[in-house]
Amino acid sequence: MAILGIGFDLVTVSEFEEQLSRPGTAMKSSFRPGERRYCESKSTDPARHYAVRWAAKEAVIKAWAASRFARPPAVGDNAYVQIEVVNDAWGRPSIKLHDEAAEFLPGAIIHLSLTHDGDMAGAMVVIEEPDIVVPLGN
Known part of the structure; x- marks a missing residue:
């Protein structure tokens, strides 16, 4: 797999x-x-959870922008609502893309790490392109 972009916020x-x-x-x-x-x-502290999700959205946008280096942006100005932080049954976070974002990065694998400590919240994102399986000829 090739890394398309890395983002941190x-x-x-x-x-x-x-x-x-x-x-x-x-x-x-x-x-x-x-x-x-x-x-x-x-x-107890909903703002802390909003803040870390905002950091995740920003990190995705930064990783995404890195994948578009020297090319025009692929999505309009409000990409935030197209990026969703979801949690599995055990609370582990992941990214789900919607609308134009999902179309631009179909099948992309997005790795996400969230943290908050004291008054700070942060997120790290790595976007990988999926493996392309090429069938072998006979």
Whole structure:
């Protein structure tokens, strides 16, 4: 497999929480319904969970941009809602792409690592292209 791009992002949780609480903000519209449900279910500190998901979305966009070096961007300005952080039954996070993002990276393997400590939340992403199996001729 070839690595298409690597991305990393770091978010200050308290600053992100302030942005979320501003009157008239549209920040939450950058999150898909499942992400909002997950974050809001964390009654002790939902902003921490939003912040780490924002870092993941930014890391995906950075890895994606690296894969497009010297070529025009493939997706419009609001790619955030096209990138969703999902969790399996054991809480392990993964990335699910939607709409144009899914069309641009069909079958791509996206590795994700999330962390939050104190007032910081971070994410690391590696995007790999899938193996292409070429049938052998007779």
